[in-house]
Structures are given as C-alpha cells and as structure tokens.
Amino acid sequence: MDTTAQSIPEPRIPAGEPTAPVRDPGYKWIALSNTTIAMFMAAVNGSIILISLPAIFNGINLDPLTSFQYLLWILMGYGIVTATLLLSFGRLSDIYGRVRLYNIGFAIFTAGSILLFLTPDTGDAGAIELIVFRIIQAVGAAFIFSNSAAILTDAFPPDERGKALGLNQVAALSGQFIGLLIGGILAVFHWRYVFLISVPFGVVGTIWAFLKLKEPAYEKRSRKIDIWGNLSFIGGLTLFLVGITYALLPYRSASMGWGDPWVITALFCGILLLVAFPIIETRVEDPMFRMDLFKIRNFAFGNAAGFISALARGGVMIVLIILLQGIWLPLHGYSFESTPFWAGVFMLPLTIGFVVMGPLSGIISDKYGARWISTLGMVLVGIAFLILAILPYNFEYLPFALALLIMGLGNGMFSSPNAAAIMNSVSPEERGVTSGMMSTLVNSGFVLSMGMFFTIIIVGLTGAFPPMLSTALSAANATPLVPAMSAIPPTGALFAAFLGYNPIHIILAGLPPALLASVAPATLAYLTGAVWFPTTLAQAFMPSLALSFYIGAGISFIAALLCALRGDRYVEEIDGTGRDGESSTDPQEVSGENVK
Structure with a gap:
C-alpha cells in the first residue's frame, strides 16, 4: 500500500x-x-x-x-x-x-x-x-x-x-x-x-x-517573547491548580473548600484565562506555542x-x-x-x-x-x-x-x-x-x-468515617469516648494514614483522666494497638x-x-x-x- x-x-x-x-x-x-x-x-x-x-x-x-x-x-x-x-x-x-x-x-x-x-x-x-x-x-x-x-x-x-x-x-x-x-x-x-x-x-x-x-x-x-501568551497560560494554570489545592482544605464547617468564594473565583478566572490562551496564540506575531501543530x-x-x-x-x-x-x-x-x-x-x-x-x-x-x-x-x-x-x-x-x-x-x-x-x-x-x-x-x-x-x-x-468511628467504639466497649473521639476530622484520619501513624495515642493523651478511667485498660490498649484504627479507617x-x-x-x-x-x-x-x-x-x- x-x-x-x-x-x-x-x-x-x-x-x-x-x-x-x-x-x-x-x-x-x-x-x-x-x-x-x-x-x-x-x-x-x-x-x-x-x-x-x-x-x-x-x-x-x-x-x-x-x-x-x-x-x-x-x-x-x-x-x-x-x-x-x-x-x-x-x-x-x-x-x-x-x-x-x-x-x-x-x-x-x-x-x-x-x-x-x-x-x-x-x-x-x-x-x-x-x-x-x-x-x-x-x-x-x-x-x-x-x-x-x-x-x-x-x-x-x-x-x-x-x-x-x-x-x-x-x-x-x-x-x-x-x-x-x-x-x-x-x-x-x-x-x-x-x-x-x-x-x-x-x-x-x-x-x-x-x-x-x-x-x-x-x-x-x-x-519575540510571547508576553500575552505567557501571562494567560501561566496565570490561568496557576489560578486553576491553586484553586484545586485549596478546595481540598476544610472551609468553615465543611470538610472541603469547594464552596469557598476564593476557590470559586480562582477556578473561574483560571478557566477563563486558559480558554483565552489558544485564541491569543492564533493572533500574536510569534506565539509561544504553534496551534497549527495540532493539525x-x-x-x-x-x-x-x-x-x-x-x-x-x-x-x-x-x-x-x-x-x-x-x-x-x-x-x-x-x-x-x-x-x-x-x-x-x-x-x-x-x-x-x-x-x-x-x-x-x-x-x-x-x-x-x-x-x-x-x-x-x-x-x-x-x-x-x-x-x-x-x-x-x-x-x-x-x-x-x-x-x-x-x-x-x-x-x-x-x-x-x-x-x-x-x-x-x-x-x-x-x-x-x-x-x-x-x-x-x-x-x-x-x-x-x-x-x-x-x-x-x-x-x-x-460521610462514612464519623458513623463508622462511633460504631467501632461501641463495638469495642468504649462508648464513653464517642463524643471526644468524634473530634477526629476525616482529613486528619487520612493524613494519619498517609504518614503511617496511629493518631489514637495523641487523641487519648488529650482527654481528661476521669474519662479515660471510665474505660477498661484492656479496651484502651486495644484502641491504641495495630488493629483497631486501621480496621476502622x-x-x-x-x-x-x-x-x-x-x-x-x-x-x-x-x-x-x-x-x-x-x-x-x-x-x-x-x-x-x-x-x-x-x-x-x-x-x-x-x-x-x-x-x-
């Protein structure tokens, strides 16, 4: 052929x-x-x-x-x-x-x-x-x-x-x-x-x-340096990716920041500049990226x-x-x-x-x-x-x-x-x-x-971690700890898993001694062991x-x-x-x- x-x-x-x-x-x-x-x-x-x-x-x-x-x-x-x-x-x-x-x-x-x-x-x-x-x-x-x-x-x-x-x-x-x-x-x-x-x-x-x-x-x-192309591309991509990053952080009572006005503004402006980028590149004298290469x-x-x-x-x-x-x-x-x-x-x-x-x-x-x-x-x-x-x-x-x-x-x-x-x-x-x-x-x-x-x-x-945490504490005969342990944020649990450590030690160390005394020592040892937190997560x-x-x-x-x-x-x-x-x-x- x-x-x-x-x-x-x-x-x-x-x-x-x-x-x-x-x-x-x-x-x-x-x-x-x-x-x-x-x-x-x-x-x-x-x-x-x-x-x-x-x-x-x-x-x-x-x-x-x-x-x-x-x-x-x-x-x-x-x-x-x-x-x-x-x-x-x-x-x-x-x-x-x-x-x-x-x-x-x-x-x-x-x-x-x-x-x-x-x-x-x-x-x-x-x-x-x-x-x-x-x-x-x-x-x-x-x-x-x-x-x-x-x-x-x-x-x-x-x-x-x-x-x-x-x-x-x-x-x-x-x-x-x-x-x-x-x-x-x-x-x-x-x-x-x-x-x-x-x-x-x-x-x-x-x-x-x-x-x-x-x-x-x-x-x-x-x-020539393509000033407008650089500004639209770098500015648009930076705003968009930074918006994505901050959207992963908690915002007020929400676990994520997708409702944060700053995040919404950054994403909108970033997308607008990225949409404008190929249009600019077809009109400047010496573009930083030749759009005809896509042919x-x-x-x-x-x-x-x-x-x-x-x-x-x-x-x-x-x-x-x-x-x-x-x-x-x-x-x-x-x-x-x-x-x-x-x-x-x-x-x-x-x-x-x-x-x-x-x-x-x-x-x-x-x-x-x-x-x-x-x-x-x-x-x-x-x-x-x-x-x-x-x-x-x-x-x-x-x-x-x-x-x-x-x-x-x-x-x-x-x-x-x-x-x-x-x-x-x-x-x-x-x-x-x-x-x-x-x-x-x-x-x-x-x-x-x-x-x-x-x-x-x-x-x-x-959606899944708080009720799962409550159920797992109750099953371990540690119901008195449910209100205090519910303070563990889902992102904190995820971060703990990513860093490869058990956060239960830190949480329990900050609780009042009287509250800890209401739970059996064997139960506390089980909660801080190598099985309970990984299984719950x-x-x-x-x-x-x-x-x-x-x-x-x-x-x-x-x-x-x-x-x-x-x-x-x-x-x-x-x-x-x-x-x-x-x-x-x-x-x-x-x-x-x-x-x-």
Whole structure:
C-alpha cells in the first residue's frame, strides 16, 4: 500500500533547520546519560518526600492533625510550579538554546536541594521554608523536564529516539519508586539526609552538563517573547491548580473548600484565562506555542493520550501509600514507625514492570511504530485498576503485586513510544516547545489527578468515617469516648494514614483522666494497638478508594482509544542536512509516526 499517497502532509516550519546536528555516536550517549541522571534525580526528589514526611514533620515539630495545608503544598506545590512553567521554558529554550537553559535548570535544582537540607527554622516557619525551597527546586526541574526530550531528540537519529526516550523515562519512573526506598532508609537516621542525597548528583551532573553538552547549530531568526501568551497560560494554570489545592482544605464547617468564594473565583478566572490562551496564540506575531501543530494527528492524539494517562495514574502512588501505610501493613504485623520503608518495598512490582518494559517498548516502537503498543499499554493499565478496585482491604499480597506489575508493564508500553511519536512529529526547531508542552500536559495531569483522587476519598470519608468511628467504639466497649473521639476530622484520619501513624495515642493523651478511667485498660490498649484504627479507617476508606480505581480504569481506556486513533506509522527519510525529509515507502527508512 502506498502510504505516501494516503498520508496527510504535515505542516512545515520554514526557518530554523539545524545546520550541524549533534548526532555523533559518542555525543548521543553523553546526552542520554546526563539527562537520565537529571530525570532520575528529579524523580527521586519528588517521591522521597512522600515516604519521609513523617520524619520531616517530626523533625520540624509540626502537629500532623492540624497541618494538612502544609502537606498539600509540600506535595502539590512542586507539581503546580513545574506544570505552569514548562511550556514557557520550552519556548524560551527554542529561542535562547535548550542546552543552555537545561544547564541553568540543573544548577537551580541543585541549589534548591542544598537550601532544603539547610532549612533553618521549625514549626510553621520551617514548613513555609520547605515549601519555598521546593518551589525553587521546581523551577530548576521545569528547565530539566522541558528540555530533556528535545536534547535527546536532537542527539539521536529517528530510528533510535524511542529507545533513548524509553531509557530516559525508565530512569524517571524508577527514580519515583527508588525514592520511596531511599526515603524510608534515610529518614531513620535524619530527615535532612532526605534532601542531601540529591546534592552530589546535582553538583556532578551540573558540571558535566556545562562541560559536555553541545548546542546544535541553527539558522537563527528573530523571535519575540510571547508576553500575552505567557501571562494567560501561566496565570490561568496557576489560578486553576491553586484553586484545586485549596478546595481540598476544610472551609468553615465543611470538610472541603469547594464552596469557598476564593476557590470559586480562582477556578473561574483560571478557566477563563486558559480558554483565552489558544485564541491569543492564533493572533500574536510569534506565539509561544504553534496551534497549527495540532493539525499533526500524532501530536494532537499523542498529547491528549499523555494528559489522560497522567490524569488516571498521577494520584495512584499516594492512595496506594495510604492503603499500605495506614491499613494493610499494620494489620500484617508491621509497626507504624516501619511502614514508610515497607510500603516502598511492597510497591516494587510497579517499578519492575516499568523498568522491564520501558526500554523494550521504545525499541519496538522504533521498528513498528507507537500506535498499537501504546494502545495495549493503556488497556493493561485499565485492567490493573480494575483488579485493584475489587481487592478487599486485607488482601493477599500476590494479586496486589500482580496488579502493580501489570500497571508497570502497561505504563512502560505507553510512555516511551508515545513520547517518541510526539517528538518525531515536529520539525527540529519546534522540539523545545514540544517537549515543554508534552511535559506540561503530563505534569498538569498529575496535579489534577492528585486533586481528583483526594476529592473522591475525602468526600467518601466525610460521610462514612464519623458513623463508622462511633460504631467501632461501641463495638469495642468504649462508648464513653464517642463524643471526644468524634473530634477526629476525616482529613486528619487520612493524613494519619498517609504518614503511617496511629493518631489514637495523641487523641487519648488529650482527654481528661476521669474519662479515660471510665474505660477498661484492656479496651484502651486495644484502641491504641495495630488493629483497631486501621480496621476502622478501612471500612470508611475502601468504598471511595474502589470508586477512584474504577474512574482510573475508565480514564485509562479513554487514553487507549486516543492511542488507537493516532494513525499509522510515519515514514520519513533523513537528507544530507539532518532534516527529516518527505514521506517514503522504503521500509529501511522508517522512523516516527504519521497518519493515513
């Protein structure tokens, strides 16, 4: 079949072709190894926080039951900043040099790590300093994320990009789960070591990047900073994501803040600015993002699938940590103090699946295209969600591990082929902004996913936890404690589970001695043991958790459909200047993606 005759021509961008592409055999491995270190370091730093928050909060003397707002900002502030800056940094990189800005980002990220290690204060001031220093890190991470894929695409020929991007993404996702293990180990010694671990990698990687990475030579043309596009995009996305974050906090007597006028205003203004963004981009002289790139089928469907898949899986790690640390591990004999480390151990099948399939899928997509392997990957992720949804709270580990392995394999089959297809679909001069846009959508999906999963679970807990708590106290012959114990807020119970500790000790310590004397000592010992609180929380937690998994499955199947609609393979040849040439039917010249 003549694929050329049936293909829709892709829009060509006339200026900015590379005159000296950096594609010698030695350099491409330098680019891959340096960007892989950067992605691994950024990923480790993101997940290491998840597992070591108990030690961090104890280290700066924060009360876990009254510090939910700090938890949200430490968790979500990093993602909000990276999501809002990625697209702008991608365009700036196309103007000023993607290697140059990548190097600057590496240095900023390292400086943020050092500041986090040196956090001087405790209490609320210490928490605010941690949030600010994390934001500094996020600025550096935005430079790294927005340029890594573009640097690899510049360095590798089309028939090796899937493999390179696959290895890069394997490092990123592996870092997320290795961070859980490292955080669990380091937090045992001192919470500051959690941040110190990134510093040597950052220092060595920064120096190496400045010395070894090369900027491809381009025929330059004058570009202007898209002020209105930047303002509408950054302002709109910031307002929207901050509104989502504050909606998760209690407002007056409500357990969540969706009725807060500030939240409503932020969400409305954010959506308004985001709607205005594509309109502005079609009217400015030099837009930060070329809307005509969406005419490329692989670009449009690949980015849509990437966003939808991130929306499905972004909050999964957090809810799985809550399930393991707050419920399953204590019920299986693990002390609350040890649950952060063991939660990382028991989630290893997810890492193994991705590590095995990530590079392999990149190689397969380089040869056969991304369409069907990415589609199958998201189908497997959906199946894994369905398995997790039907498991009881006191599940056997084997089916749980199998579900995590399937999810890891599916994400590995999707991520690198999808990224390679998107990057191959654009001209060299648009790779910086394309990398930025791809990362922006994924990071935005992650933040929205955390908000979505938290909302589902908190709404479910708000209705189910108080009556379940009362029933469980009565069944334990502790009815006199019902009025006092009902003061435990659902968000406090959720926070306790996330941090892997039993809050009953703290609650009972604050009760009058006369009230405690009215309850048998054996009953008090039972309430503060390893069974009562996890079981009580599980009864209220599991229905909303199952609902979130069912929603995740549905979203994953939508992403699979988008992958299937991306089109067939793009056939291109490389001319003498390094520019991807016109379509070809020669199977020896196949690379990338296109549509029929």
